[in-house]
Amino acid sequence: MNIFHTDRIKSILPQIRSFVAEEIIPLEKDYLHGTFRALEPRLHALRSKVKEKGLWTPHLPESDGGLGLTLTEFGIVSEELGRSPLGHYVFNCQAPDIGNMELLHQFATEAQKHTFLEPLMRGEIRSCFSMTEPEFAGSNPVNMATTAVREGDEYILNGHKWFTSSADGASFLVVMAVTNPEAAPHKRASMLIMPATTEGYTLVRNIKIMGDEGDSYASHAEVRFENCRVPAANLLGNEGAGFALAQHRLGPGRIHHCMRFIGIAERALELMCRYAISRHLAPGKPLASRQSIQMWIAESRAEIDAARYMVLHTADGIDKNGAQAMKESISTIKFFVANMLQHVLDRAIQVHGALGVTDDTVLAYWYRHERAARIYDGPDEVHKTVLARNILKSYGYDIEQ
């Protein structure tokens, strides 16, 4: 409980926490030993329950069927949902769909909203976001080879992307492509909404990541666009606005992710404590009696709390003053929270010993899949450089890159 817990939060949080604990976490075991697709019927049954409880798409305005939460409030909800890898999906606020909903909500035409956003908000379809290319360092978004050339009332899309998360089964992609190669570097690209049925589009593979190809929603695809014809009416926002839109997408997305990381870390700490108490080195001597484990519990508690305050203050600042005003904090939380997460997961696994590396707990899943937390949306080093540049600028020095 802290000062960011509004009355609205106090009212819905216990419901969400119980739902995660009682309905979602019990499915994890089957997820860890099966496929996402096999689990979908049960997940969709849970989605119905969430709708019944009035907790559906909590990030959306009430007018769109959501809870009308502030970013800070949704961050707090995101932490709770993050306690299970399945939480956000069940509430239909999972990345990348949540980011696409936000984008479409703000920038789509009425027709685009009707076709793409509405079924997405209802949870009838899924979507994906296709930006990163294997040939270029993701941390420099100016590097991009995918092109969309206007021909009549269509764009001809050609390119090669990867880490197009959840492409497997998605109904449409939001694709970033260079439409204006002669423009200034940050004005070259646009976003296009492309139905997955478009000819010339291939899902090459679900990339095997840390031993896991995944499937359906839980996957990251390599895709190709070969002369895909996308109606010009599917342009999202203006031509050349791609980077600007992508920035819009990243701001709140950073909060969502970071609060999700905190939810993971809280769950890991809980598992660590429970196991430390229940596992005995000798009769009457649980792991929890070892001081090294006590130190890890205390350090994890401190690091998680610090991370949460950082993120909630950032969210609160965005709510009050906008993302631009919180630019430094938005860079800071990314590397700070991702590193905290890795520390806590590492300790939780060490406490669990051999069990910790198995998929008999959820820890190993996160250990594998959240290693990427220090990489995606910009690796730690990029965010630190951005932050240092801002700080040094305030002293009159500009880091030349």
Next chain:
Amino acid sequence: MNIFHTDRIKSILPQIRSFVAEEIIPLEKDYLHGTFRALEPRLHALRSKVKEKGLWTPHLPESDGGLGLTLTEFGIVSEELGRSPLGHYVFNCQAPDIGNMELLHQFATEAQKHTFLEPLMRGEIRSCFSMTEPEFAGSNPVNMATTAVREGDEYILNGHKWFTSSADGASFLVVMAVTNPEAAPHKRASMLIMPATTEGYTLVRNIKIMGDEGDSYASHAEVRFENCRVPAANLLGNEGAGFALAQHRLGPGRIHHCMRFIGIAERALELMCRYAISRHLAPGKPLASRQSIQMWIAESRAEIDAARYMVLHTADGIDKNGAQAMKESISTIKFFVANMLQHVLDRAIQVHGALGVTDDTVLAYWYRHERAARIYDGPDEVHKTVLARNILKSYGYDIEQ
């Protein structure tokens, strides 16, 4: 600027910041190369200016001539003052006097207040607090050999203490001594107010700490009590209440210290940035152009901000719900902030190279003297154990010690 910045803070903080920058920091050089005593006339001149500006003893209620700040607000002030080793002294809110003022304010008799508290609040005298004994681990306060035996209307005090900070020149000591050896462990000790002129009291030495004996206020003494006769009227609070009072003293003291650490860290980061820009490896190539230094700047910024949020939320919790409710956080901030401080100071020194280890900047002073931050008021490991014990208790396990 953050949500804890009240209107009152917004009004006084810029004044305090300017005063520290313009009046106090310029004295540092002489402090680093001279003695505290030699500096006293100039410090006392500054104290007069502080009084004139109406910023004197900011921690006290307005009725006592203070600013009537909440603990959170005073924490924010403490950060600003912490930017110089001389800041708190000039505002008469320096440890250990601030702790004694708080103790006396709450628990002293009217007579005690008149004799001891009032001149202290006016800055006419100094005081000290004598608890730690060289023969016992400070982290176990039950271990104590100093005794005060009641004889008529006096206590006969015998014992050996060290780390009695600022005893050199203090007018009185608050001494912790066992008065009730047969009572339960935490009810054995009492606090006595002893004038420094009491016969049998010896200041054995100012302990040489990290190369520095210090003097006057800036010192840590070893002292002996040999049959010191202390009037029973000088008993502070009840007999046997020593530990309870000491706990009272520690709660807000933790906030003061931690915010002071943050002030130090901010100053170190500022020095680091300025030097990184001004020092050139080659023409046109300042230290700030090196990525390793950029990483340190970013990491320091992140760690300082995280620490500040932690402490201010803790202070705010104490303001609203009392220290007992924030027990876990009070343990957490101590080790979290002290470690942050050490990291930031270490980086600042490394950026300064050879200059960093000299006393030509204030960094080496803090590097030496704040190493103790991870030790006094309980070493890191004790606070982590306390925190872990509380956490594990909530899962039903009690660490047996």
Next chain:
Amino acid sequence: MNIFHTDRIKSILPQIRSFVAEEIIPLEKDYLHGTFRALEPRLHALRSKVKEKGLWTPHLPESDGGLGLTLTEFGIVSEELGRSPLGHYVFNCQAPDIGNMELLHQFATEAQKHTFLEPLMRGEIRSCFSMTEPEFAGSNPVNMATTAVREGDEYILNGHKWFTSSADGASFLVVMAVTNPEAAPHKRASMLIMPATTEGYTLVRNIKIMGDEGDSYASHAEVRFENCRVPAANLLGNEGAGFALAQHRLGPGRIHHCMRFIGIAERALELMCRYAISRHLAPGKPLASRQSIQMWIAESRAEIDAARYMVLHTADGIDKNGAQAMKESISTIKFFVANMLQHVLDRAIQVHGALGVTDDTVLAYWYRHERAARIYDGPDEVHKTVLARNILKSYGYDIEQ
């Protein structure tokens, strides 16, 4: 090249290095995207080549068809083979078979050698070692519930084990079971050689570890023994000698593993350097131009070299004075080298960015599977405690456990 490189090493090492680079590493891609079983025909073809080159079972005495290497020399070979997850298997010196070969070589009867050791040395069969039980903390080997009760000329074996590595497809198991429950704690267990065809033996599952069930040699099984009848003639060594034999098995095994870790780390450093040079942030600006990456390369080089010296000196000490004399070092290398490995792998992945978390390089495989390096054969904390106990004993203090 260092002082441990004997003429024999100088002669064989280049051959092994080329073989690994040219014959084994090219198979990795198929291993990472397929099964071990599917790869076996090609691995066995390579095994034939190794035999032809006279490099087969390098750890064995020349009289047994090996290279007659010292432990130090074999350590150096193990590093080279460790550069690929498939290296040791191709040379038939893979754990757990190598440990079983060593055990049988030293302690088996002639009949046991004929039946079990000889086909193992020829690479015709595989074996496994069944000690760890899910119900007990592995770090306390006195905790064990599996029993073998003598009945006539048979033992009746009952129990539940896991992390019986490579049980899938193994011809026989060496099983640790309590035979003498009334004896002193370390004299209760014995080792029995049990054919995998024994009735009552079930391979419950290949445990899913970090997303990977594995198969065949590359697996870790949960197994059950229900009234398995094992001929008394299959007792390895004496009754009650189980722990003593297990200790024998661990000494050199620690060297093998640690040198394998170093091979992995060297490969990771090589991949890191190559990728840092080839991946460009912008034209003419490879990752290698970033100082943060340069720091990681230097730190990795330093840590790997330090680890190698530690292990080779330990091996050399064992060669000269026996494992007992090197007890402290044997504990030290385990935690020191496993932690080095984790640091180097983490940096290598960070340099590779998104590619690093995919299975398109071998790094993610090691990142997942070698997390266990800090756990198996005793977690870090157990080894540190053993080491500290030995050190403190030399000062006259015995840590009571």
Next chain:
Amino acid sequence: MNIFHTDRIKSILPQIRSFVAEEIIPLEKDYLHGTFRALEPRLHALRSKVKEKGLWTPHLPESDGGLGLTLTEFGIVSEELGRSPLGHYVFNCQAPDIGNMELLHQFATEAQKHTFLEPLMRGEIRSCFSMTEPEFAGSNPVNMATTAVREGDEYILNGHKWFTSSADGASFLVVMAVTNPEAAPHKRASMLIMPATTEGYTLVRNIKIMGDEGDSYASHAEVRFENCRVPAANLLGNEGAGFALAQHRLGPGRIHHCMRFIGIAERALELMCRYAISRHLAPGKPLASRQSIQMWIAESRAEIDAARYMVLHTADGIDKNGAQAMKESISTIKFFVANMLQHVLDRAIQVHGALGVTDDTVLAYWYRHERAARIYDGPDEVHKTVLARNILKSYGYDIEQ
């Protein structure tokens, strides 16, 4: 005991160890609470004893009255002497004199040797080495403003230096100055031997370092040269050879320092163990019973051993193949060992609690003064960059600076 312990080492090491323990360490207390100058009579008495024992100037060839040790052997001796801050001085192998002895031995004319080297070897005089300038980053030795202009048979020396260690009381300085400003960057400077009595030379101050100005041998001076006339006959080596000579001086110097660091760390570990056993948290419960302290002891042991192996292998490589061949290792040990030292000292202080920050043990002295170990002779980051550059060169990439 390890493979680098030759018979010669086995014969002299126990003598040196006893001498340090029995004769030198007992002086530390007076050193820590007094001045070096006050201690000199007693130190010189010990020097006579060292001569009597035939252990004087152990680094010199036997023909010059030394022990004729290899660099590796002297490294081992240096570790032993490093256990006390006074060790090297008593054996007359203290920096900077040892470096000057080596320089003069190799490059001085007979006349120079007679005047400067011989009394130095006999311990009758002291010397210093004046290179670093406050205005330039020491890590780029091309930056230097001190000039020596030839006029007839003299050089006119002008400049400003600092960190001229031990200038206070030194009979002569070896000064680095630009003699050939038009030459290639690394051929501009020369070394001149200048008697301290030269007119125009001023010792501005002993720099206050970490609270300590020091005095006599134990000091670091800021000095000025104003038209100092130095006979051309005092040129050391050739004109323009300054950097080349400085490099010569650094190679073995790195080994000396690193082994001295290891001696310090061993002593710190010993103090840590002894205190952990003797200090009780409660009756029967010494600090050593706490697992966190056990972890620190184990980690310190591991890190010290790793550091020692690294340095001895480097020394051995220099003995066999020369410093050039070991360039990478020479960079590696500097940062690796200095960081190990800081970790071990930090832990030792933490174990000692309040006592650890006082000068009642030698730990605080080292904590303060050896912070510079990560800075002098090039900060960590410079050595890591050098190492990374060499490694990346072997892959075909040259870091452009």
